[in-house]
Amino acid sequence: MIITIDGVAGSGKSTLGRMLADRLGLTFFSSGLLYRLKGLMASRGEEIALEDLVKTGRFRIRKDGVYLDGEKIDDVLQSEEVGKWAAKVAKDPSVRQQVNATLKLLAEGGNFVVDGRDMGTVVFPNAKVKFYIDADVMERARRRVLQLGLEPTEEVLREFAEKIAARDKADKEREIAPLKPADDAIIIDTTGMTPEEAVDIMEKHVMKHVPRVPLQAFAQKTLGPIFRGWFHIHFVGRFPKAGRWLMIFNHISNWDPPLIAAVSYPRQIEYMAKKELFQNSILKYLFYKLGAFPVDREAKDIRAVREAIRRLRQERIVGLAPEAHRSYDGRMLPWHPGVSYFIVKGITPVLPVAIKGLEGGVKIRELILAKRRVSIKVGEPVYPRDLYPNRDMDSALHFLREKVQQLYDSL
Numbered sequence: 001m002i003i004t005i006d007g008v009a010g011s012g013k014s015t016l017g018r019m020l021a022d023r024l025g026l027t028f029f030s031s032g033l034l035y036r037l038k039g040l041m042a043s044r045g046e047e048i049a050l051e052d053l054v055k056t057g058r059f060r061i062r063k064d065g066v067y068l069d070g071e072k073i074d075d076v077l078q079s080e081e082v083g084k085w086a087a088k089v090a091k092d093p094s095v096r097q098q099v100n101a102t103l104k105l106l107a108e109g110g111n112f113v114v115d116g117r118d119m120g121t122v123v124f125p126n127a128k129v130k131f132y133i134d135a136d137v138m139e140r141a142r143r144r145v146l147q148l149g150l151e152p153t154e155e156v157l158r159e160f161a162e163k164i165a166a167r168d169k170a171d172k173e174r175e176i177a178p179l180k181p182a183d184d185a186i187i188i189d190t191t192g193m194t195p196e197e198a199v200d201i202m203e204k205h206v207m208k209h210v211p212r213v214p215l216q217a218f219a220q221k222t223l224g225p226i227f228r229g230w231f232h233i234h235f236v237g238r239f240p241k242a243g244r245w246l247m248i249f250n251h252i253s254n255w256d257p258p259l260i261a262a263v264s265y266p267r268q269i270e271y272m273a274k275k276e277l278f279q280n281s282i283l284k285y286l287f288y289k290l291g292a293f294p295v296d297r298e299a300k301d302i303r304a305v306r307e308a309i310r311r312l313r314q315e316r317i318v319g320l321a322p323e324a325h326r327s328y329d330g331r332m333l334p335w336h337p338g339v340s341y342f343i344v345k346g347i348t349p350v351l352p353v354a355i356k357g358l359e360g361g362v363k364i365r366e367l368i369l370a371k372r373r374v375s376i377k378v379g380e381p382v383y384p385r386d387l388y389p390n391r392d393m394d395s396a397l398h399f400l401r402e403k404v405q406q407l408y409d410s411l
């Protein structure tokens with residue numbers, strides 16, 4: 001899922017974008033940072049190719065900010081001086097083209113909340129949800145004055161309001177990529193609203209685009225608490241509230257899929273499950289209704305891959321066990337090489353999950369007496385862009401396997 005947030009300067013786009021992404025479990029990125037990076041380099045008389053920075057793995061987006069060569073650069077980029085340079089380079093069509101191509105690279109796989117001036121109109125015209133944030137000039141002046149720790153006297157406010165109004169005019173009247181709401185944008189005027197109130201509205205709009213699997217949701221609500229209690233489930237991390245994810249997990253027991261689904265509510269997980277489970281017509285009906293779909297583990301099952309892609313494009317969570325078979329002692333089996341296809345091709349980000357506690361098989365007696373303790377942990381998501389500079393099937397498989405192994409070992 002790609003969510004764009006455009007709007008006037010000082011409307012709080014970045015604050016809202018970051019809060020929204022946090023709530024939903026998606027990545028936030030401010031496109032202005034790329035203009036600022038180009039501006040910083042221009043101020044030093046240097047040239048950089050932004051796309052190469054991403055493809056060589058030198059530029060990374062982490063949870064707490066953006067990194068260049070391992071150093072966090074957010075603060076440097078936010079300086080007033082760099083801002084001026086950014087405004088200058090942002091007028092250059094070739095710079096805009098480079099920034100836009102780089103944004104598309106960073107957003108590959110989706111689950112990306114991005115703010116700017118032309119995100120919904122030019123760069124991501126097919127974004128699932130587009131917001132346009134507006135706010136009264138005087139209110140924006142007041143926010144800015146308070147942010148800078150100044151006294152909000154009438155004179156100071158008027159001075160700031162004039163500057164902001166001039167900037168609005170420049171943004172809206174510029175020739176390339178002028179600031180305007182996309183035809184399908186949701187316009188939110190944040191005048192008189194707290195950030196929380198604005199984000200509540202935004203979240204409601206986004207949630208309309210999160211598909212549900214009704215029977216699984218019902219099972220999660222009714223059986224979920226029972227499973228959680230019966231298996232004493234210790235749950236670490238969280239499932240993203242929105243977006244498409246390929247959820248991969250280590251496989252130790254037939255209980256893994258339902259137990260993971262017992263903690264993923266309000267999201268449902270659509271499991272790619274062995275075709276043997278679909279032989280009986282009653283079970284087949286039930287599994288389909290629960291959101292599962294069959295895969296032939298012994299063959300190159302193109303149909304199952306296509307079905308997974310179709311569901312991912314609908315912004316669903318597809319779950320699969322890359323080992324394809326259960327490991328009774330918890331030692332991970334070899335992984336099916338096809339797993340990395342989805343991320344290497346940029347179809348989806350991956351959500352690694354580890355489950356522990358059911359090794360060795362569960363005996364009926366243990367089951368009845370609720371003897372087993374299960375831990376489930378959701379790791380940090382892996383995006384296609386995180387694979388650079390080695391974005392190939394083998395490296396990706398190794399990388400993801402390590403992630404799940406580390407999660408398992410940490411339980």
Ligand code: DC
Pocket residue numbers: 030031032033035036083086087088090115116117118119
């Ligand atoms: O939002 P910001 O202040 O970080 O943006 C820095 C500069 O880049 C600013 O002059 C506006 C420009 N910009 C743009 O032209 N188009 C965008 N999508 C984002 C920023």
